[in-house]
Structure formats: C-alpha cells, structure tokens
Amino acid sequence: MKIKVQKDKTIRESIEENGLKIEDFVVACFNGKLVDLSFRAPNESEIELISEDDHRALEVLRHSAAHLMAQAVKRIYKNRAKITIGPPVDFGFYYDIDFENPISEEDLSKIEEEMKKIVHEDLSIIREEITKDQAIALFKDLDENYKVLMLQEDINEDVVSIYRQGEFVDLCRGPHVVSTGRIKHFKLLSVSGAYWKGNERNKMLQRIYGTAFFSDEELKNFIQRREEAKKRDHRILGSQLGLFEIEPTVGGGLVIWLPKGERIRYTIEEFLRKKLEEKGYLFVRTPHIANADLWRISGHLAVYNKYMFPIMETDEEQEFVVKPMNCPFHIKVFQNAIRSYKDLPLRIAEYGTVYRYEKSGVLHGLLRVRGFTQDDAHIFCTPEQVENEIIELIDLTRYILGKFGFDKYRVYLSTRPDEFVGDIELWNLAEKSLKNALDKAGMEYTINEGEGAFYGPKIDVEITDALSRTWQCSTIQLDFNLPQRFGIYYIGPDNSKHVPVMIHRAILGSFERFFGILIEHYGGEFPLWLAPIQVIVLPVSQKFNDYSEEVFNFLKNRQIRVEINRDAEKLGYKIRQAEIQKIPLMLIIGQKEKETNSVTVRQKGIGDIGKMSIEEFFNKFFS
RNA sequence: GCCGGUGUAGCUCAGUGGCAGAGCAGGUGAUUUGUAAUCACCAGGUCAGGGGUUCAAAUCCCCUCACCGGCUCCA
Numbered sequence A: 001m002k003i004k005v006q007k008d009k010t011i012r013e014s015i016e017e018n019g020l021k022i023e024d025f026v027v028a029c030f031n032g033k034l035v036d037l038s039f040r041a042p043n044e045s046e047i048e049l050i051s052e053d054d055h056r057a058l059e060v061l062r063h064s065a066a067h068l069m070a071q072a073v074k075r076i077y078k079n080r081a082k083i084t085i086g087p088p089v090d091f092g093f094y095y096d097i098d099f100e101n102p103i104s105e106e107d108l109s110k111i112e113e114e115m116k117k118i119v120h121e122d123l124s125i126i127r128e129e130i131t132k133d134q135a136i137a138l139f140k141d142l143d144e145n146y147k148v149l150m151l152q153e154d155i156n157e158d159v160v161s162i163y164r165q166g167e168f169v170d171l172c173r174g175p176h177v178v179s180t181g182r183i184k185h186f187k188l189l190s191v192s193g194a195y196w197k198g199n200e201r202n203k204m205l206q207r208i209y210g211t212a213f214f215s216d217e218e219l220k221n222f223i224q225r226r227e228e229a230k231k232r233d234h235r236i237l238g239s240q241l242g243l244f245e246i247e248p249t250v251g252g253g254l255v256i257w258l259p260k261g262e263r264i265r266y267t268i269e270e271f272l273r274k275k276l277e278e279k280g281y282l283f284v285r286t287p288h289i290a291n292a293d294l295w296r297i298s299g300h301l302a303v304y305n306k307y308m309f310p311i312m313e314t315d316e317e318q319e320f321v322v323k324p325m326n327c328p329f330h331i332k333v334f335q336n337a338i339r340s341y342k343d344l345p346l347r348i349a350e351y352g353t354v355y356r357y358e359k360s361g362v363l364h365g366l367l368r369v370r371g372f373t374q375d376d377a378h379i380f381c382t383p384e385q386v387e388n389e390i391i392e393l394i395d396l397t398r399y400i401l402g403k404f405g406f407d408k409y410r411v412y413l414s415t416r417p418d419e420f421v422g423d424i425e426l427w428n429l430a431e432k433s434l435k436n437a438l439d440k441a442g443m444e445y446t447i448n449e450g451e452g453a454f455y456g457p458k459i460d461v462e463i464t465d466a467l468s469r470t471w472q473c474s475t476i477q478l479d480f481n482l483p484q485r486f487g488i489y490y491i492g493p494d495n496s497k498h499v500p501v502m503i504h505r506a507i508l509g510s511f512e513r514f515f516g517i518l519i520e521h522y523g524g525e526f527p528l529w530l531a532p533i534q535v536i537v538l539p540v541s542q543k544f545n546d547y548s549e550e551v552f553n554f555l556k557n558r559q560i561r562v563e564i565n566r567d568a569e570k571l572g573y574k575i576r577q578a579e580i581q582k583i584p585l586m587l588i589i590g591q592k593e594k595e596t597n598s599v600t601v602r603q604k605g606i607g608d609i610g611k612m613s614i615e616e617f618f619n620k621f622f623s
Numbered sequence B: 001g002c003c004g005g006u007g008u009a010g011c012u013c014a015g016u017g018g019c020a021g022a023g024c025a026g027g028u029g030a031u032u033u034g035u036a037a038u039c040a041c042c043a044g045g046u047c048a049g050g051g052g053u054u055c056a057a058a059u060c061c062c063c064u065c066a067c068c069g070g071c072u073c074c075a
Helices: A011-017 A055-080 A105-121 A132-141 A145-153 A216-231 A234-240 A259-278 A292-298 A327-335 A383-403 A424-440 A511-522 A542-556 A571-580 A591-596 A614-622
Strands: A002-005 A027-030 A033-035 A045-050 A081-083 A092-099 A126-131 A159-165 A168-171 A185-195 A204-213 A244-246 A255-257 A289-291 A319-322 A346-355 A371-381 A409-414 A445-448 A458-464 A470-479 A501-510 A535-539 A562-564 A585-589 A599-603 A607-612
Touching (some): A002 A011, A055 A159, A081 A145, A105 A185, A132 A145, A132 A159, A132 A168, A145 A168, A204 A216, A234 A511, A259 A383, A289 A292, A327 A346, A327 A501, A371 A511, A409 A424, A501 A511, A542 A562, A542 A585, A591 A599, A599 A614
Parallel strands (some): A409 A445, A535 A585
Antiparallel strands (some): A027 A045, A092 A204, A126 A159, A185 A204, A244 A255, A409 A458, A458 A470, A470 A501, A585 A599
C-alpha cells in the first residue's frame, strides 16, 4: 500500500497520521530502495509500505534476526567474539563470528535463550549516519577489528550507517524492523566454518545459521520441511533400500552400485540410449586410462591438474593418467577418418566413467564423488550448425528430464570471460547462436556475463525437485580450444580444411549425481518403470506357494521385475516388508484367488484395489 | 584442504573409569496365517585404527582415518 509523506516527516509519523498501525508494517520502499519506518522524507513523496506478506519484509526480518543473534553472542562472549558480517540467505540468515574459543552446536540453545531475552526487552532499532572516520573510531573503540577492516578496505562512501539496539551497535546498510520485539519466531540451526571474506587463504571464522519467520506456523512448517528433506536424504534411503554404498575400505567418493541401484541405473541408461540413437548419436567406448601425452596435448595436465589423480609411471618409463574427462578420446574418434562437411554434425556419445581428485571435505553422498559416469557426448559441427544443434539439444533435454517429472528449469548462459582462446568473431557468432537457440526454444534464461569457460560459452540448466530445491545437471559447453589443440579438421565444400566447433554436453550430468537427486525427488518411491522390484507376490500362507509360483512365472516371463515372498509369515508382516521396500505393486494370493484363478492387487500408498485375472493385471499396469 | 561435531553388532541406538547391552535385521524351530510387526531359542563385537594416562579405558589425553554440518570448489 502507498501513502503520501510530507517533507521532513518520518514514515512512522505519516502512518499514524493516516490512522494506520505501525505494527502492520515492517519497512517501506522509497524511490525503489528499502528504508526503515523511521526514515525521514527529504521532500513530499509517495512511499510504499511493506507488510509481512511481502518477501522483502521477510528478508529484513531475517537480517534483523542476524543482528539480534550477534547481540546475544556479544552479551555472552563479550570481546571473546568479534562480529564480521551477517546477511539474510534464502532460508534464513547467518552471522560469521570470530570466536576466541570455538563454540559448538550445544552452545546454540544458550544463545537462543539470550535472544529471547532481548526480544522481550523490545529494544528500539535505531539508524544513525556517521562519517567513515567516526565509524572507524567507534568500532576501534568497541574492539571490533573486522568492522574496522571492512570500513578501511571495502567501503568507499564517506558517510556510513550504523544500527543501535540497546548496548549493541553494528555497521549496516539496513533497513531493519523497528524493534527487537518484532522478531518473535526464530531458531538457530547449525554452526559451521566459513572463511573471512570467503577466501580459503583467510582465517576460518565460525558461521551460525538460523532462520526467522513472522509466524510460529511458518517456522514450524519450515522445521517440518527440513525434517522431510532429511528423511528423503539419498544417503539414508540408499542404504535402507539397498541401492548403493560408499564404503571406507573402498574409498571416499567411490560408489558401489548395489543390485537394486544398478537395476534402476540400467533402466535409465537404456531409456536414454534408445532416445539418443534415435537422435543420431553414435555410441562409443573408450579406455579409463591413457598415455599422459594425450593429456599434455589436450592441456588438461596444465590446466586441470589439481583435479586429476597423480600420473602413474610404469617400469618401461611410460606415463599413464586416469581420465578426468572423455573429450580427448572423442576427438580421437573424430580423427579416426577424414571427415567431410557431409559427416557433420557428428554426434559421439559415451557413458564415460571419469575420475577426479576432489578434496576429501567436499565429498557428499552421490552428489559429489571421485568416480562417476557422465552421459557424455561431443558434437562436432560447423559454426553455422551450432544454433540448430542447440535447439535440438534443448528439446531433447526437456524431453528426457520431463520423463522424470522435472519440468521447471532455470537456464543460465555464460559468456566470454576476460581471458579466452579462439577468435573473437567466432565467440560473437557462437554467443549469438546460443541466444537465438534459447529464444527459439522459448526458454527463459539469465545471462552470466563473463562467466564462460576460457575455451567457450556455455548453457547450464538447473532443475527444481519435488521439494523445490534446485540442482544443476545438464550442461552444454562450446569448445574452440580442443579442436585447435588437436588440429582436427573437416573438408568443406570448397575442398579445403576447416576447424569444427566442438560441443560438450551432458543431459543427466552424471548417473551418480542424477541418481542422488532422483532418490530425493521421489523420496525413494520410484515410479513403476524405474522401480527395482515392480511387483511382489505375497502368498497368504505357504499352502498357496504353488499357485503363487505360477503367477510369479507368468510375470517373470514377460520381463516384469517380480519377486515372491515364500516365508512362513502372516500376510500383514509380508505387506509391511513390501511397503518398507517401497515396492509399487503387491499381489495377494490365497484360497479365493487360487479358486478363481486370479490375483488381489494392493497398490503401495493406496491399498487394496481389488481382484482381477493375472492377464487383466498385466494389461492394466504394463501394456 | 579448512572449522566444528560424530564414530559401540548388518541397521538404529543405550552404556561417561570397574563383567560389552537393547530393538530391528540374520539363523533355527514352532505356527500356516487375508491387507503395515506371531512366539521361542541361537548367533553376531579389534567399542574406527594407533599411541598414552591408570591397578583398571568403549569411557580421560594425543595422533591418524572415515563420516556428518558448513566454507571453498564442482557433473
């Protein structure tokens, strides 16, 4: 809602004069900038009042909650804690603090208690503007050396703003809620490390994460959603459902696909391969290791060295390298014959397993591993063909990801960085082609100016899962570097040699990461076409095992992934076991079914859906 | 790699200086079962690994490794 504010009046005064309540508003927006309710209008102007339902208000609340937490920390730890920065983030806020003695998660409740006290005190949050020199003096006096550093190194303005609440003062742009009493529903979540200014050469500070909401209900919802996400954790489901394991004696980041996980992977591989072959991709298979010289020519040993496992030496003084990428091999495939323009675009695909030396601390289940298989492909084409290739690729990507229920995307186009290889005209043409392709495909996208790789521009696709979290899987990268380094060419219509453009692309990214995302997306409840066990036959007692075998064999012969539970257990127990394994379909076999030559179907999550003949069941779910 | 936390049976966890424990899963037997847990018995351990303190260590201290929450980085 908008109100008029007289010259030299505060927004707060105007709210009251308009017969409105301060409590109904959080901050205001003046000339497109968020301001405090204590803001004094420089001239008569229209101001937008922002209430709690606006997402900008939530950010302000969380920013104020960060200050509230910092104040509580200062009260408890005095100058054994130095505050640095404390912004809002998408799920809450954090504050990076340099503690003399490290704190742990157990200390959070103590800090929360102190925060509640400060909320109860309902301290006014007051903005002041002072000169930079005054600010430096103030924070020197307070012994807040990080604030002094920020003022000296990062802030160019002559006048800065500070916010006071009771005895606490922070350097901050604001705006903030009017008083600490407004921050009622909050929770501290975790404590972790974070480098000062995000640079790994700098000192490690401690970061406390928290969140805040306007209502208790929203806070409870948030906590519940977090718990739901935790239950869907692919690492937990992966071991519960027997999908994969990562085992210390094998090594961190090295995945063992267990029979059920591999069953799913194989289904995905087949589905994708069939589609790619339809689209003119040619599948190849290449070695896991290669002569180090290959990687010298490609330039990887120089540029990508820190992600590569060390060179292996043999007693014949040859050097081998485990591949971190598939591209040099696909270049060799291109070079296997003299290529004509008529061969282009040449689309070489491989489920290529690569190994990258990732720092131990970054490994994370299936989402960040050291050995993984990319659904990789390299398209060799002319610069003119790029646009059409990208359009087809976007189409294909949408089809493939859509099959798994991913239909919301965020697309990023990264353009030429300051340091680059290749012709600037080629870059311009390529970037134009990528933009045209995205436009023609009707994709909305964000341009990341200068964020491309040194060897070419790229398109990254982020998908949104069932819990609204985003993941990067698909990537399309143009490469002007490798074709040149390997000197590959095709013969054009003019009968002379031309250098092709190389497009690196992956749709799923890697089977490992994609599987991890998929497990969480489905919460372990895979749709019928992916489920490792699609049907389980459950005899009511062992008396019906014979007829159950008949049912089992009927489905088995039709390539259904079916199992049978022959145990001497009660039906309820067998159903429970099947439910825990998240098997989509259960067939109950007892006296009634045997007599009428039928099956009773129970669908996971739905229950009994009735009796039918086995043919009927097969047609209903599998034809 | 860095900061903090955790590591006990296949899994989930109890045990905080004095005999190594439970539930689930597993095996055996009994039960022959109608829509989310039948009963009994049995087996299962380098208490992550190594070193130290102590009469005595799963427990206290040090080192190493792995994992978890993050930072940095990424498919």
